[in-house]
Amino acid sequence: MNVFQWIMLPVLVIVTIAELTCFARDRRRVRLLRTAIWIAAVVLIADPDSATSLAQTVGIGRGTDFVFYVFMLVTPAVLFHLYSQQFRMRQDIVLLARQEALRTAVPGTGLPQLSVELPGRGDSFETPIASDDSSKNSGERRE
Amino acid sequence: MRTAIEHLSDGHSRSEQPADSPAVWLVIAAYNESQRLRDTLEMVCDGRWNVVVVDDGSPDDTSDVAGRFPVWVVRHPINCGQGAALKTGVDFALGHGAEVIVTFDGDGQHDAREIPQLIQPVLEQKADIALGSRFLGRTVRMPWTRWLTLKAGIVFTRLVSGIRVSDVHNGFRALSRQAARTIEIRQPRMAHASEILDEIVRHRLRYVEVPVTITYHEETLLKGQSSLAALRITGQLLLGRFSR
Numbered sequence: 036m037n038v039f040q041w042i043m044l045p046v047l048v049i050v051t052i053a054e055l056t057c058f059a060r061d062r063r064r065v066r067l068l069r070t071a072i073w074i075a076a077v078v079l080i081a082d083p084d085s086a087t088s089l090a091q092t093v094g095i096g097r098g099t100d101f102v103f104y105v106f107m108l109v110t111p112a113v114l115f116h117l118y119s120q121q122f123r124m125r126q127d128i129v130l131l132a133r134q135e136a137l138r139t140a141v142p143g144t145g146l147p148q149l150s151v152e153l154p155g156r157g158d159s160f161e162t163p164i165a166s167d168d169s170s171k172n173s174g175e176r177r178e
Numbered sequence: 179m180r181t182a183i184e185h186l187s188d189g190h191s192r193s194e195q196p197a198d199s200p201a202v203w204l205v206i207a208a209y210n211e212s213q214r215l216r217d218t219l220e221m222v223c224d225g226r227w228n229v230v231v232v233d234d235g236s237p238d239d240t241s242d243v244a245g246r247f248p249v250w251v252v253r254h255p256i257n258c259g260q261g262a263a264l265k266t267g268v269d270f271a272l273g274h275g276a277e278v279i280v281t282f283d284g285d286g287q288h289d290a291r292e293i294p295q296l297i298q299p300v301l302e303q304k305a306d307i308a309l310g311s312r313f314l315g316r317t318v319r320m321p322w323t324r325w326l327t328l329k330a331g332i333v334f335t336r337l338v339s340g341i342r343v344s345d346v347h348n349g350f351r352a353l354s355r356q357a358a359r360t361i362e363i364r365q366p367r368m369a370h371a372s373e374i375l376d377e378i379v380r381h382r383l384r385y386v387e388v389p390v391t392i393t394y395h396e397e398t399l400l401k402g403q404s405s406l407a408a409l410r411i412t413g414q415l416l417l418g419r420f421s422r
Binding site for chain 1: 230248249
């Protein structure tokens with residue numbers, strides 16, 4: 036065993052055991068997937084020839100190239116997935132902010148009260164009349 | 179018989195307009211614009227238009243300034259971006275029965291005297307959307323870097339969206355009620371302008387370009403997007419497409 040194996044294998048074994056312990060407690064299936072990834076890492080590091088065997092099976096010469104190609108494919112997929120999730124989360128937050136804004140619209144000086152109907156939702160609501168109170172309220176919200 | 183556009187062009191106040199006069203709404207998105215917004219609202223609040231100001235979570239007194247004018251004030255509790263602010267304003271205007279919606283910048287870049295000519299094709303139902311074009315009209319004090327960025331944006335839009343327009347990031351536009359309901363703005367930040375062009379293509383909306391004037395002020399340029407922001411907008415747009 037080389038130095039890298041001496042360092043990484045105990046770490047990965049501990050992580051795998053921790054993952055399985057957590058799975059026993061909360062039964063979340065994602066932990067099994069993570070455990071499988073850690074075990075694959077243990078096997079590939081402990082037995083580098085296994086990566087080479089896999090690589091040769093699919094027509095790639097070296098095991099390191101195989102691992103590199105897998106990461107080349109997985110990394111962008113994970114990044115797009117994360118971006119997509121973040122984009123949707125941001126949209127949800129924006130939607131909440133927009134609905135709150137529409138619900139609390141206030142008329143400026145000299146405008147009458149109107150009933151607002153949100154397009155496509157069919158729910159209408161009264162917007163408050165401009166008054167000292169409403170301007171105070173909007174001031175409080177900002178604080 | 180006078181047309182609706184004639185009524186709107188000659189300074190009748192809303193109370194003086196006939197009942198069948200189309201409801202034209204101006205949507206002004208503003209973020210930290212209290213000083214420039216005051217000047218803008220003084221220009222547009224002449225009684226001809228319904229106005230909604232969307233304060234996009236400004237920490238300054240943008241909302242308070244807007245509230246001193248006969249406009250509706252809608253305030254995002256957090257900063258969501260110009261695209262989201264415009265969408266909020268458009269939804270508000272649609273909820274109030276807007277027949278034509280004009281998006282107008284709050285920083286004084288646009289000229290309110292050009293609104294009648296911008297909305298004319300929409301009122302006459304010759305187009306679903308009228309896009310203001312500074313390159314068909316004129317610009318005042320535009321930096322050459324901005325000119326270069328915008329021209330590159332035109333080429334990019336032509337390649338990516340397939341729409342042939344002379345100006346791609348002009349916030350001065352008029353939409354019919356139907357177009358406003360059809361166009362889906364998903365990009366909360368600056369990429370919404372390109373997204374609107376995509377939506378025009380996707381829904382096969384009829385559009386025209388109308389010459390407008392864009393005036394660049396020193397403080398606007400300092401506050402506004404740098405030309406390098408075009409790269410960020412391009413990234414947002416492309417990633418937004420991937421995440422559809």
